[in-house]
Amino acid sequence: MKAKVLKKELLSPKLYRFDVEASRIAKKTQPGQFVILRVNEEGERIPLTVADFDREKGTITLIFQEVGASTELLAQLEPGEEILDFVGPLGQKSEIEPGIGTVVCIGGGVGIAPVYPIARGMKQAGNKVISILGARNKDILIMEEEMRAISDEIFITTDDGSYGVKGFVTTALQQIVDRGEKIDRIYAIGPVVMMKSVVEATRPLGIKTIVSLNPVMVDGTGMCGCCRVEVGGETRFACVDGPEFDGHLVDFDGLRARQAMYREMEAREKDHVCRIGLGRDE
C-alpha cells in the first residue's frame, strides 16, 4: 500500500529519519520486525528495520543511510509525498519477555535505530537495560536521548574518542564484563564487522547474543531465497526465519560476501548521468 511521509529529519549527513503514515502496519508491528518499501515504479524493494512505531498516531519511523541509488531516491522524498509500496510488518519479532534479567543492547551506527524498540520493550517488560551506542564520531551518533530515556545505564563509544569512550562497542562491553556485571542476554545490531566482533567477545563468556541481519532481499516473504544465510550449518532465510538469529551460530563471512554481490554493478551504475535530472550532491 502507499504510505505518506509525514516528517523528515536529517540526523547527520546522509542519515535520515522519516515518520511514515502506515496505521495498519503500525498496529501490527513488533520490535525486531522490518518493512519493505519501493519508492516508485522503477525502484528496488528496500528492506528497512523499523526504528519505532506509534500505534495511536499510526506511524512507522524509519532511520536510514543513503548508501546507494535506492536509498538516495528515498531520501529525496519530502513530507506529504508518498512511497509507492510499503509492506509490513515482516520477519519474526524479537523475543521480549519479563524476567530475562540484565540485557545489554548494543547499536552501532545506523544500527542503533532498530535496537531502540527492542531495548524499550525489554525495559517495559521489567528487565534491566544497559545500552551501548557506537559511532565513528560524535557528529553521526543518533538517538542518544531516546536510548538514554529507556536505559538503566548507557555507554557511548566513538572510534575517534570525540565523545564517550574512545574505541568500539566491544570496549564498553568489556568494561561491563570486567566490573563483574552478570549479563543474561545481549542484542547487537550494526555493521557485520561490529556484530561479528561482539559475538566473538561473548562466545567464550557463554552469553546468548542475538544479532539482526540485513542481507540483500527481494520479496521479503521467503519466496526467492536471496537473503539466505548460514546459521548453525543450516541455510536459513533472514526474511522469514529472521532477521534475528543467535549470533554464535551465524556465518558472518558468508553474510558479508553475499552482501557484496551487487556492489560492483551498482558502483558502475553510480558513474552514469541521470536522465531524469536527479543530482548527486556529494
Added chain:
Amino acid sequence: MMALSLTKHPMPEQDPKVRAHNFNEVALGYDEETAVAEAERCLNCKVPQCRTGCPVGVNIPGFIAKIKARDYDGAIATIKESNSLPAVCGRVCPQENQCEKHCILGKKGEPVGIGRLERFAADREMAQNKEIVPMEFAKDAQKVAIIGAGPAGLTCAGDLARKGYRVTIFEALHTAGGVLSYGIPEFRLPKDDIVKKEIANLEKLGVKIEVDVVVGQLYTIDELMEEEGFDAVFVGTGAGLPHFMNIPGENLNGVYSANEFLTRCNLMKAYRFPEYATPLRVGNAVAVVGGGNVAMDAARTALRLGAEHVYIVYRRGEDELPARREEAHHAKEEGVDFQLLNNPVEIMSDGKGWVRALKCIRMELGEPDESGRRSPKAVKGSEFELPVDTVVIAIGQGPNPIVASTTPGMETNKRGNIVADEETCATTKPGVFAGGDIVTGAATVILAMGAGKKAAAAIDAYLKEKRGA
C-alpha cells in the same frame, strides 16, 4: 472435401537468433485465415475426447466450430464459460499433456492446435478493448477474502464476483498476477498486453485487489473473518518457497534460486536495468539446474540477459524432461546447451566467494520409479567440472508457510501443503478454502485455475447455506 492436413499450421515465431537477444514475445499468434484453416482440421467428434483432458472443461469443439464459422465473439464467449484467462492459457498450458493429447488427429499426425486457437480467440477479443460492465453488488452482499493474486486466486475471484459476492484479493507483492507476473517471462507471456489487462478487467468487474499485504503478518485469517468482516476465505498462495539442492557452495555469490532469478527479471524488470533499479548479475556462463518449464524460462532469460553460454543441467534424459515440449524446443533453437544425465554435486568457488564451476557427476537411467520415469543412477568416478560463473537452481518449490503457520485449525500435510478436499477445496477450518500449488505442490497455471473455479462454486454453496438461502 479437402484432404486433411496431418500437421498443425505452424505458429509464426520470431527468428531464434534474433529473439535470443530480446524480451519480445516468441510466438506471434495465428492470423485470421490461419486460425480458420486450423479450426477446419477439427473433426468435431461425436464424443470429443479433448474436453476430458482440460482441467477446467472448456467446450473445445464448440469454440473451434465458432472459429470455423468466423463467429469469433461466439468462440471467446464459449471459452469464457469455463476459462476466465484464455489469453494466458492459450500461451502457457501444457496442451500436449492435456486437450491435444486426446485429439483423435494426434493418432496419425498432429492434433488440432487447440491452444493456438484459444489464444487467437482471446487475443482478438482483447484487441477490441471491450467495455467491462461492473457488477452491481447487493448492499448486504457477503464478502470473500482471497489470499494471493495468482491464477487460482484470480479465477476464484472472478467467478465469485460474477455471482455477486464482494471480493477482495490480498497480494503480498506489489503487483498482482502471482507466477504470471513474477515467474513466467515476458517473452512467453507479455505483462502489459496480457497479464495486466486480464487483471484490470477483473478490477473493472468489481474485484478489489490490495497489493503489498502479507496475510499471516498484517492480518491473520482469523482476523480477516472476525474483525474485517469476511464470510469466507480462499487461500491460493502458491508454491512460494524455493528448494535448494543442499550441496556445498550453494550460498556462493552467483547462485540463485529460479524464483529469485526470474523475480528480479520479470517482476522487478532487471532486464531494463539501470532504468529499473534492481540489478541481476548474469555472468558469462550460466548453468540452470532442472528440466521443467521454470528451468527453461531461467535458461532462456539468461541468454537474453547476455550470457554467452547457457546450460541446462538435468539428471535424467530428454524423454524425462518435465518441461512442455515446446519450451525445451524453443530453448534448444535459441542455443541453450542441454547437459542431460548429469547431476550437480558441488558448486565450486573461485576462492573469493564467487562461483567458478559446477561440479557434476554423469548419470545413467535405471528402472522406472513410482512416477513412471526411469530413475537415474550416478556413474562412479565420472565427476567433471562445468566452467560457469552463475548457477540457477530450478528444481522446484515448496509451499510458503506464512499463512498456514498463523492459521490455527487449518491442517497441513507433512510437506507443508494445506489439506483441502479435492472437489470442494474446503480446508479443515470452516469457511476457509484452499487450492492451487499451496495444496497440490508446484503444478500448472491451468490446474490452479481449475482449483480456483471449484473453490468458487463451493464457496458459493457454503455462503448460500450460511445466509439461509
